[in-house]
Amino acid sequence: MEYKGLTLDRFQEDSIRAIDNNHSVVVSAPTGSGKTLIADYIINKYLKKGVRVIYTAPIKALSNQKYKEFTSDYGRESIGLLTGDVVINPGAPILIMTTEIYRNMVLTDDEMIGQISYVVFDEIHYINDVERGYVWEESIIFSRSHVRFLCLSATIPNAEEFASWIHSIKKHKVETIRHEHRPVPLHKNFYDSMLGITTLEEIKDAKDIPDYDRVMRRRGRRRPRIRPPNHIELIKEIRDKLPCFFFNFSRQGCQDCAFELFRARIFSANPEVSSFIRKRLEGAAPEIKSLKSTRILRETLPYGIGFHHAGLIPLIKGIVEELFSKGMIKVLYTTETFAVGINMPAKTVAFQSLRKFDGSIFRFLNSKEYFQIAGRAGRRGIDKEGFVYAMVDRRDFDYPLLNRITYRDIEPIRSQFRLSVNTVLNLIKRHTEEEIRRILRMSFYTYQQDFKGEVQNSFNSTKKKLIRMGYVKEGKLTEKGEFSSRIYADEIITGEIFATGLYRELNEYQMMLLIACLCYEPREKTEFYRTYPSQFLNELRGKVRGRHMLKRFSHMDKLTAMVHPCYHGRSIFDIMKNTNFLEGDVIRFFRQMLDRLSQIRGATADERLKLMVKNCQDLIIVSLSDIDSI
Template sequence: MYRGFTLDPFQAQAVDFIDENKSVLVAAPTGVGKTLIADYIIEKIFSEGGRVVYTAPIKALSNQKYREFKALVGTEAMGILTGDVVINPDAPILIMTTEIFRNMLQEDPERVRDVRYVIFDEVHYIDDPERGSVWEESLIFMPSSMRFLGLSATIPNVDELASWIEEVQDSTVEVVTHSERVVPLKHSLYERSMGFTTMRSVQKKHRKLVADSFDGRPEVQTTTHLDLVNAIKDTYLPCLFFTFSRRKCESNALALGEAQDFLGKTQKAEVLAIIDGVLERYPNIESGRWPHLRRLLLKGIAYHHAGMLPVLKDIVEELFTHRLISVLYCTETFAVGLNFPCKTVCFDSSTKWDGVSFRPISNREYFQMAGRAGRRGIDEEGFVFTIVDLNYFDISQFPSMKEDEVEPLKSQFALTYNSILNLVKNYNEQDIHRILGQNFATYQASAERQGVLVQLDMLGEQLAPYEQNLRGPGGIARLIRKRGELERRLTTTYNKRTKKSLKRDIRSIVQRLDSA
């Protein structure tokens, strides 16, 4: 039992390992209660008079955890360090971004020397092309006396990650996995002429449209976010509508605000009361977006992205928590750790701009967002809908939507100039070589090389009998040479008896070669 709740088996297993002062790596789907394990560590270490660090990949998640624990243990026990805020940096419970923790380890390790546990929320960010190296460096530079809890979405190579950390930290890392969702997900595609449908049906319809078109290019009316909202409004709200563009988040919300109003008179009064309560804390909102957002909020519509003022995000999050937002257009950062489940998740596209080109979202990205569908204790199942455009349909541009096909983590290790300077400043040449050889990429390459060597050994064993035939007294190579000699003699011999003998010998050699 913890906080009056009976722990699920995977939570209880993780808690037992923590009580044994072990490092733990937990891999489980979104929304099953991984954060409860982090809460347990924080309360346990604080009650024992120790220090604990909680790291998050985004500021919004850091701020949320800070507010939660400040209400639980009081202001004096809490500290937060992000790029924008520094409060009580020597507190026993420190909330910070992973970048700041990495910087502390490299630049001022004494500040965190007495930390007993560090929590890496969303540790699968180690696979992030732009920031993944931060998690690797944190795990490499972390003192071996410090224990950690890593919370990850479902990943197929969690044991490989744990083995690497064990090698780096020279201490045991226990792995806890859980695969079942508390609320199962139901995945569908949506196209305005087809309604809710399957990938197979879309493929069939697309092939027919291509065959019937003049130039092989279908021309049908494009399905929009308004079509999908109209289809789900009576049964599937509230919903998170993931849109991979900040500008589009806002424009889509404004467009829906022109077409729909989801709130009654009583609910509008509740919205105003919550807005007034937040504005008392932040009386001077200087944002040209606020009047437009306020009008949307009074209709149960909102948007949320990293470019908004923190106070505006606070208002949206509080209203969503009170179930006063029916449709929230958001970017994928809303799915990173923030605990805001809903009944339905929608995608306006299966592709995203990654800074270089448009690419299909990965299965891991898909389930990170789709996993927000389904509220524990409220919904029997969560619904996930993805818009399809038949004019540009391409099955390769969609994730498989199968959770057992989530991609394995791959190292994104890349030293920054700052990291290099800190290495030169704090370590000798021998230690630098040792540290650089400890990254996850090197470990994965070494494991891959070992796998290739094992395959070569197996192939060698399979080829050994043939090799013996080639080299032995009656070896194939010798027989082939002998056959060639006999065939040359056959072309220059005119004696019938000799020819007959040569042909007999050649047939014998051919039979032996065939049997070999």
């Protein structure tokens, strides 16, 4: 079987056959094996029929990437993008969106839902995510009965169980398609500061030399201190296996490593790259050219060294991606979002470490995370094999754990289902008590654990809280409850401010400051260089003080560094000077504010509040005017 001039693999044929039979499909196949072609087939088929297809992605970077790919293939008029802060062509037949956006649409029974034929869930294993996994479950549970699903993931050990769950709640045929063969085999290695490129077994043997330790102690000497492995030394050893994605779980670490490798002068300069960058920056604002990240990349990129992370502005990310696709980057230091968000392979993948900070603790990767990243090694049609190198520090060496992580992807997908306030409000709003009981029994958690009463108990507990706080009365939503049923994060706090009389005491400056507090995620090393005391701030502090629900607003003083210049019409580049936030993080912060404001505007019937929200949005849009949206 052929599609668009390509001879299909068996698993692609089987998937297409299932789609033609109007079945849902769960596809488990390695990175780079051609899963996206199946999604493309659905888009091509239903675009011709004039029926809508939704393509969901777990992160905005992947949504943006797919938008660019599909607009190139099908034209801008056929493709739309919805990521909360960015809305492009929302009436298009093919809509690309984050999974949260789709979940919000099905939960509120958006009128658009009735027109959907297929929903593609790319990277469906994100259902494992502790914080966000419930979004995927709810997206499936609340989809209408006529909707079919294409669920894609690199490896799902329990794919049959997952497919069986979908069948049990949706009552239509769900096929499981497995493909184990990687088109480019992976050659996995490790790097030790003393042994160089080696195996886990050799590191274990070298670490476990009791006789050596005993002799040293007997002689009154200490064993020589083993230094941690160095990325530059590894690059020197794999110069014949470039290009390389070098994964570092710190954005600043990516930049630091790129500059360190540049200073090592391992590679010679390519004047073509300097010329390319100069041309791409010709029309850019002078402030973009003077950004720290831009200045560093202009030094490192001509030597084939770059970095890529979510803290870069879109224009600079685009330059790095284009240079890599042209084969002009030898080593690209990047964070793990690149492994999901950018569809570009390399000959080699290297890990700075197999440990990462997950937002609360430092921990080792699990096998799914390791293989998600390692799977980027090996270019189909170019390389006979892909190479993976993980740097290992003997100070935290754990042989059984590292062996389990890197041997095979054995992590099944597990339910992380939890009921958000928004979900509970919408269930009460749209369903009878009997319907709610039936829906709550549909979760993948209940299917896996067979704890049929646990989710119901969680619902009852949340409902009691909502009754106590005035969001539900006599089995129906109050005005405050109706408002918060359209808010998708911090539903209670947002309701307490904007669905009560409190917001009437605010002006636009104070409103922006409260929204900024909701969006801000404190980090240990975040600094604000300049803050702006004012009468507005003092008044707001007084309004918040003593309100138990509003404890989140302790960072108001600091966040004037962001809000004050924005309110007074300053550019995003001026705001960047007030903090050590990376440039892209400043942009993302204001886009999150836009998203929150859009939710409030859509949730309220109060015309005065709508006008205030629009005024706040306009101020932010002015500050962001020099920045591309994607």
